[in-house]
Amino acid sequence: MRFQEEEDFVDAAPRGTQVGLVLGLWLAGVFAASLAGRWEAGHEETRSMLLLGTAVIWPLLYFAMGRCSFVPQSMPIAATGGLILFGMASALSSFMSPVALRSTGYLVLTLAGIWLALQFNSNLDAPQYERGLKIFAILTTGLLVGFAWYDYVPGTRLGNGKNLLNPNTVGLVSTSVLLAAMSIRTLALRLVVMGPVAWIIVLTSSRAAAIAAIVGLGLIIWLRLRARRRPVIWFVGIALMLAVGVTIVYGTVLFNILDRFYSLSAADRGFSSGATGRVEAWKWTWELFVRNPVIGVGFRAHEFILKADSSSHNGYLATLAEVGVIGFLAVVFLVVRGLHLLWAGSRKSGPRFSQSILFGLCIGYLLLAIFERYLINVGNPTSLLFLVAIIRQGALEGSFDEADEPDPESPDELVVGEPEERVYGHG
Numbered sequence: 219m220r221f222q223e224e225e226d227f228v229d230a231a232p233r234g235t236q237v238g239l240v241l242g243l244w245l246a247g248v249f250a251a252s253l254a255g256r257w258e259a260g261h262e263e264t265r266s267m268l269l270l271g272t273a274v275i276w277p278l279l280y281f282a283m284g285r286c287s288f289v290p291q292s293m294p295i296a297a298t299g300g301l302i303l304f305g306m307a308s309a310l311s312s313f314m315s316p317v318a319l320r321s322t323g324y325l326v327l328t329l330a331g332i333w334l335a336l337q338f339n340s341n342l343d344a345p346q347y348e349r350g351l352k353i354f355a356i357l358t359t360g361l362l363v364g365f366a367w368y369d370y371v372p373g374t375r376l377g378n379g380k381n382l383l384n385p386n387t388v389g390l391v392s393t394s395v396l397l398a399a400m401s402i403r404t405l406a407l408r409l410v411v412m413g414p415v416a417w418i419i420v421l422t423s424s425r426a427a428a429i430a431a432i433v434g435l436g437l438i439i440w441l442r443l444r445a446r447r448r449p450v451i452w453f454v455g456i457a458l459m460l461a462v463g464v465t466i467v468y469g470t471v472l473f474n475i476l477d478r479f480y481s482l483s484a485a486d487r488g489f490s491s492g493a494t495g496r497v498e499a500w501k502w503t504w505e506l507f508v509r510n511p512v513i514g515v516g517f518r519a520h521e522f523i524l525k526a527d528s529s530s531h532n533g534y535l536a537t538l539a540e541v542g543v544i545g546f547l548a549v550v551f552l553v554v555r556g557l558h559l560l561w562a563g564s565r566k567s568g569p570r571f572s573q574s575i576l577f578g579l580c581i582g583y584l585l586l587a588i589f590e591r592y593l594i595n596v597g598n599p600t601s602l603l604f605l606v607a608i609i610r611q612g613a614l615e616g617s618f619d620e621a622d623e624p625d626p627e628s629p630d631e632l633v634v635g636e637p638e639e640r641v642y643g644h645g
Contacts, residue, residue, distance in 0.1 A: 238346030242353025245599040256382045290336035300548045307545030315516025324518040331596035335609040347572040351401035376421035389427025394600035426589040434582030441574040496531040503530035506539040514542040533593030556608025576607040
């Protein structure tokens with residue numbers, strides 16, 4: 219697949235806009251709405267969905283009334299075709315869905331999320347992206363800490379205390395917050411944010427979230443070291459040798475610690491549980507696809523048909539079963555294209571700081587999707603940030619001048635604590 223023609227930078231953010239602030243408030247607001255919806259309405263779906271829908275679409279008013287462009291920049295023909303195919307496949311499956319009204323509602327909300335992703339990417343430059351990630355990380359850390367204080371009961375997974383949110387959902391959101399905190403350039407403040415969020419991931423006992431966070435964080439550090447011409451192979455080699463040595467010497471102790479937090483030997487969640495019972499759900503979801511390979515069973519409808527469990531617990535199989543093979547392939551193309559553009563952006567002098575975060579987040583999210591309910595989703599900030607990262611017109615523009623880039627050989631430019639850029643964009 220060739221994407222060279224798509225690597226041109228998009229236009230800079232218009233002067234006087236606060237689109238980075240809106241991005242951060244939007245992402246944090248979706249999580250706040252999710253909490254409020256569960257708090258006020260319990261598990262009553264209609265009220266929760268209305269509140270969540272409002273939290274998702276309110277930036278449309280900002281783009282309509284503000285100084286930013288409401289109509290997104292056009293995408294290349296191939297990417298536009300991929301979006302159209304996904305939209306058509308999802309619409310057709312929704313029409314044939316056994317819960318057509320629900321499917322249509324979720325599809326409209328998803329298409330609104332895609333439109334907003336294109337609007338943000340039409341108006342964000344590197345400094346605004348960075349600002350949005352910082353605001354999201356700081357605000358959502360406060361929400362997560364407050365939720366943990368309210369919900370946690372010793373001896374249970376965080377999320378099961380008051381049963382407001384599933385522990386895996388808390389882990390999913392916490393993963394994106396942890397990685398977004400890498401946008402904070404002051405090391406002390408970064409650690410203040412990352413420390414509590416990392417502990418929240420541990421308290422959820424979500425193994426998928428822990429792995430995604432570690433992989434995403436490792437990729438971000440690797441990309442930044444590579445961009446600054448550090449000897450990445452040496453760093454990786456030393457880290458691997460240390461990890462192997464510690465495992466050999468303290469293997470039993472490490473396993474006992476991990477088993478305590480992640481129930482590795484428990485009958486219901488351990489190694490012998492068939493991925494916590496998910497294997498059976500995966501088989502039934504695959505059967506749904508086999509019986510409806512072209513149009514699928516309906517957007518967001520597989521949960522109402524599945525016999526083995528409450529959901530497929532696999533975003534890839536769920537997408538395949540719900541929108542069929544054509545819609546699924548369109549999603550795969552858009553994801554691969556988006557990852558390529560993020561990779562290109564992470565190697566450019568201006569945008570690499572924020573784009574390395576988005577690349578690491580996307581890879582972590584794709585790992586999480588192996589065990590999560592959905593691949594394309596707008597119901598949580600992690601999924602929304604994934605959409606913003608991959609649904610883009612081209613590689614991100616950096617508004618930093620080459621002369622203002624820090625010296626890559628300077629000892630002060632360590633990846634764990636980069637100083638503030640001296641040219642910081644607009645608004």
